[in-house]
Amino acid sequence: MERLMIEGGTVLPMTGQADVYENGVVLVESGRIVYAGPRAGAPFLPGARRINAVGKIVMPGIVNTHCHAAMTLLRGYADDMRLMDWLQTKIWPAEAKMTADDVYWGTALAAYEMLSGGITTFLDMYFPADAVARAIEATGIRGIVARGIIAVGGPSEALSRLDESREAFHRWNGNAGGRITFMVGPHAPYTCPPDALLACAELADELGIGIHIHLSETAGEVEEARRQWGKSPIRHVYDLGLMKGRHVVAAHCVHVDDDDIAILAETGTGVCHCPVSNLKLASGRTPVSKMRRKGVPVGFGTDGASSENMLHILGSEMRIGAIQAKELEGDPAVFTAYDAVAMATIEAARALGMEAEIGSLEPGKRADIILIDTERPHLTPNHDVFALVAYSALPSDVVTTIVDGRIVYDNGRLTYMDGREIMAKAREAAARIVKS
Ligand SMILES: [Zn+2]
Known part of the structure; x- marks a missing residue:
């Protein structure tokens, strides 16, 4: 399974309000988080695919x-x-x-x-x-x-x-x-x-x-x-x-x-x-x-x-x-x-009773991670990153979504299915269902 190194973003592990890491690093191996924190403490993960998160918020899915x-x-x-x-x-x-x-x-x-x-x-x-x-x-x-x-x-x-x-x-x-x-x-x-x-x-x-x-x-x-x-x-x-x-x-x-x-x-x-x-x-x-x-x-x-x-x-x-x-x-x-x-x-x-597996970026948990692009007018400036996420961010600001260490959505596209086909099939089904 792929190794990932998400670097340069503002990392919110959701382990506490004080835990915000500018220019932070998140490391993923075999679908799980290996590390989430400041760049200085990050271990070396050989062969990791690097994801540039500069200008982005990196947080749990x-x-x-x-x-x-x-x-x-x-x-x-x-x-x-x-x-x-x-x-x-x-x-x-x-x-x-x-x-x-x-x-x-x-x-x-x-x-x-x-x-x-x-x-x-x-x-x-x-x-x-x-x-x-x-x-x-x-x-x-x-x-x-x-x-x-x-x-x-x-x-x-x-x-x-x-x-x-x-x-x-x-x-x-x-x-x-x-x-x-x-x-x-x-x-x-x-x-x-x-x-x-x-x-x-x-x-x-x-x-x-x-x-x-x-x-x-x-x-x-x-x-x-x-x-x-x-x-x-x-x-x-x-x-x-x-x-x-x-x-x-x-x-x-x-x-x-x-x-x-x-x-x-x-x-x-x-x-x-x-x-x-x-x-x-x-x-x-x-x-x-x-x-x-x-x-x-x-x-x-x-x-x-x-x-x-x-x-x-x-x-x-x-x-x-x-x-x-x-x-x-x-x-x-x-x-x-x-x-x-x-x-x-x-x-x-x-x-949901799943806090041992998901919900925060902590070593050992499933690598469910999202990247929010802050290069948007409504996310500028950044005085308080939690205020940005809670009060200003829109769903369309999410640029990358990772589940189990797999990039499943990136820059507007699903990875494993054709989004246009899904919409076409859903339209067909919807039209038939409501026909009396
Ligand atoms: Zn219900």
């Missing part, structure tokens, strides 16, 4: 904690609607027409978009799992596949989807150099009755993996849970035992009370904070700083492209999420630029 990647095919198809109307009249009928190939191209499009904006890892909840895994393999991105499980049609519906999850796990887990991993993906407590949730927990234990689920996204959902079970969705899932002894990653957690936050903190449940999706769907505002103060690991997520419209965290979740966190507590000091960058990288990795 961004981690997208929550996505429905293939929903790129429905981008802009049904905006400005209320949730149930949106699902019932637009999304579900369109999804019913999607083939596995459509999902493959939709996921490839999502991966292309994410890599172009510096996202190197995403946690996906969609189906079929095989098609999602194939697209991860082909594009070069890192992905965690959670086959979405909805069990409103009774136990047999849940069982067949659990079987599919298990089969896909055995076929794909750890493939593509370890870039493909799995979680079990019960959609939400309102679409999975308790027996289905427990079956998901059993499967997670059998496979030794975590659980990804939507929790407390809307006020209506929480109200309905209180009516049905006499408690919040988070308390409900906790009481069922889902959060005991396994890692749970919960999307949204917008409408949470102190008891909910205490549960999330106690169990180390990772929270996917999707501020743009929550704002656009008028779902509410997640008390993100409060959760972080209580020790809940929180990372940014985009959600699907039919609610957030673009699968970018740079210039989107990072910027809007930071602004919203300040507004929410009426205090601009409560959430800093560094907090925003951390929530896009190392804290997001922690939320």
Whole structure:
């Protein structure tokens, strides 16, 4: 495997706010970081391919904690609607027409978009799992596949989807150099009755993996849970035992009370904070700083492209999420630029339970690295590099994206797939899906 020497850039390893290395060096060997720091301390790596990073910020790849990647095919198809109307009249009928190939191209499009904006890892909840895994393999991105499980049609519906999850796990887990991993993906407590949730927990234990689920996204959902079970969705899932002894990653957690936050903190449940999706769907505002103060690991997520419209965290979740966190507590000091960058990288990795492998540039970790070009008017001058990344940088400022030590996106082009073919196939699929 190739050795890389990325030199001359401003290196942000995301190991602390004070760790910023001008004219720094990052060394990569066999897909992993060997060194990230000042030039003076860098060991010699014979035969390394040199990447000139002068004028660029070198930082860990961004981690997208929550996505429905293939929903790129429905981008802009049904905006400005209320949730149930949106699902019932637009999304579900369109999804019913999607083939596995459509999902493959939709996921490839999502991966292309994410890599172009510096996202190197995403946690996906969609189906079929095989098609999602194939697209991860082909594009070069890192992905965690959670086959979405909805069990409103009774136990047999849940069982067949659990079987599919298990089969896909055995076929794909750890493939593509370890870039493909799995979680079990019960959609939400309102679409999975308790027996289905427990079956998901059993499967997670059998496979030794975590659980990804939507929790407390809307006020209506929480109200309905209180009516049905006499408690919040988070308390409900906790009481069922889902959060005991396994890692749970919960999307949204917008409408949470102190008891909910205490549960999330106690169990180390990772929270996917999707501020743009929550704002656009008028779902509410997640008390993100409060959760972080209580020790809940929180990372940014985009959600699907039919609610957030673009699968970018740079210039989107990072910027809007930071602004919203300040507004929410009426205090601009409560959430800093560094907090925003951390929530896009190392804290997001922690939320996914992957902080030993990704999220920062430290020796031994996977070499998931991005280069941001600062030779842009909106990134000039540089007083505080974290402020540049959190508040000014756009996804299109990312010039190079590296996953597992492989350059997967460089100067506007994917390395392992033809971006124009992906867009053409996605357009074809999208047109067919929405035709009535
Ligand atoms: Zn979602």
